């Protein structure tokens with residue numbers, strides 16, 4: 001499959017997309033959707049049978065989907081063409097050289113919104129600080145992901161103008177969505193990152209499900 005370079009000097013992104021679509025590529029990559037024109041062009045390219053990969057800034061996968069939906073003048077086309085939205089946030093990893101087991105305090109449990117019995121099997125850890133991690137307790141990064149796969153109930157919810165709160169509930173009930181916070185919480189419960197780090201970096205919309213339930217949903 002030939003790779004068609006998209007950008008040359010003197011060529012606007014609008015012109016580049018029009019020219020690319022005429023070359024009939026299998027996959028079109030749009031670096032970032034910044035305005036309604038690009039949103040419309042991406043949807044039109046997807047409607048004509050191209051696989052379109054793109055990025056845009058949003059708080060989480062559902063906010064991203066709603067943002068794209070409101071940028072497209074024919075919102076139902078977005079609902080029909082988007083197949084998946086992946087959100088990610090980077091978290092600092094616990095330094096493996098100075099990691100020690102960490103017992104959650106009652107305050108931690110309150111801040112996470114969990115009961116102690118929901119943590120069965122979890123093994124939290126925290127770095128003590130050493131020369132490898134410049135005495136921070138963290139070294140390298142790990143991503144927390146949220147993968148939203150659109151199914152009919154989610155598409156219907158979008159077209160009916162449901163709120164992000166309602167769509168998030170539909171996603172959790174029908175698509176097995178694991179939220180960013182739940183994925184971060186699962187990684188903290190494996191000792192990969194810390195409770196402090198997920199509370200600092202990830203949005204909490206609902207209480208996370210138990211460690212065992214998340215392990216089942218994530219196929220572990």
Ligand SMILES: [Zn+2]
Pocket residue numbers: 095096097098099127128129130131132133134135137138
């Ligand atoms: Zn260390």
